Amino acid sequence: MREDFRNKVAVVTGGASGIGEGVALLLASRGASIAILDKDSDKGERLAKTITDNGQIASFHAADLSVWKNVVKAIEEVLHTYERVDILSCNAGIQRYGTVDTTTTEMWDEVMNANLKSVFHSCKACIPHLKKTRGAIVVMSSVQGFATQKNVLAYTTSKHALIGFIRAMALDMAEYGVRVNGVAPGSVNTPMLQNAVQSDPNPEKLWKVIEQMHPLGRIAQPVDIAEIVAFLAGPGAANVTGSTLIADGGLLLPISGSPAE
Numbered sequence: 001m002r003e004d005f006r007n008k009v010a011v012v013t014g015g016a017s018g019i020g021e022g023v024a025l026l027l028a029s030r031g032a033s034i035a036i037l038d039k040d041s042d043k044g045e046r047l048a049k050t051i052t053d054n055g056q057i058a059s060f061h062a063a064d065l066s067v068w069k070n071v072v073k074a075i076e077e078v079l080h081t082y083e084r085v086d087i088l089s090c091n092a093g094i095q096r097y098g099t100v101d102t103t104t105t106e107m108w109d110e111v112m113n114a115n116l117k118s119v120f121h122s123c124k125a126c127i128p129h130l131k132k133t134r135g136a137i138v139v140m141s142s143v144q145g146f147a148t149q150k151n152v153l154a155y156t157t158s159k160h161a162l163i164g165f166i167r168a169m170a171l172d173m174a175e176y177g178v179r180v181n182g183v184a185p186g187s188v189n190t191p192m193l194q195n196a197v198q199s200d201p202n203p204e205k206l207w208k209v210i211e212q213m214h215p216l217g218r219i220a221q222p223v224d225i226a227e228i229v230a231f232l233a234g235p236g237a238a239n240v241t242g243s244t245l246i247a248d249g250g251l252l253l254p255i256s257g258s259p260a261e
């Protein structure tokens, strides 16, 4: 289904890069006016220009979303520009590595602020406007909202927490007609993944390993995940709230030890 988002306004956090960039481009191509919120002004301004150069509608609003007053200011700008909000797509996030031994309290706060508090702030600032439009929120969790790897204590904790956050907010907001859902991607080809792979002594080998660990044999592109966001934000998902849709190329499926092995 190709959703028609003409006359809809979408706030896309973390919209300057990776998955958020993919969401901004896809929703713009389907007619939405896009407000990109990100702390990276260079990339955010550049993407807004790319979209408007395509004849579509976009603006950039700089904000560190972990700081409440910055989010309030950014959403005031969005309201001033477009006068409404129909969709909030939350993608801002960071990855940090560490166990309980090696994660410092500063690192813990950094991850929780970027991955969890930024989502709370974005939702809190947008919800009065989403109630007016009976809009939709789509939050980017991860397969690490359901499972984990070694050495990602804070990241996994934040992504598990988002699944509860989605469910709790979906229940509270149902009476207002605001739907709240999430997406749990496996590996996606973005700067976050590329930087993580580059930190390995053998990045080419690791990239192949990551491809092969997904049963579909591929690393997702941002547009693959953006399509899920468009579905969850669109009319085709009118009866869906509180769900986190796993879009992981089958990554979470296998259990080893079958006789065929």
Ligand SMILES: NC(=O)c1ccc[n+]([C@@H]2O[C@H](COP(=O)([O-])OP(=O)(O)OC[C@H]3O[C@@H](n4cnc5c(N)ncnc54)[C@H](O)[C@@H]3O)[C@@H](O)[C@H]2O)c1
Pocket: 013, 014, 015, 016, 017, 018, 019, 020, 037, 038, 039, 040, 063, 064, 065, 066, 091, 092, 093, 094, 113, 114, 118, 140, 141, 142, 143, 184, 185, 186, 187, 188, 189, 190, 191, 192, 193
């Ligand atoms: N890439 C993957 O394999 C993958 C897999 C599962 C989930 N995710 C999740 O998807 C989301 C997007 O990841 P990505 O891979 O596109 O990463 P990315 O690094 O390419 O983009 C993240 C964006 O978020 C912005 N950001 C981070 N902290 C911010 C803050 N405090 N305030 C404002 N902006 C902030 C960054 O500036 C950047 O533009 C993240 O939440 C990530 O955890 C990614």
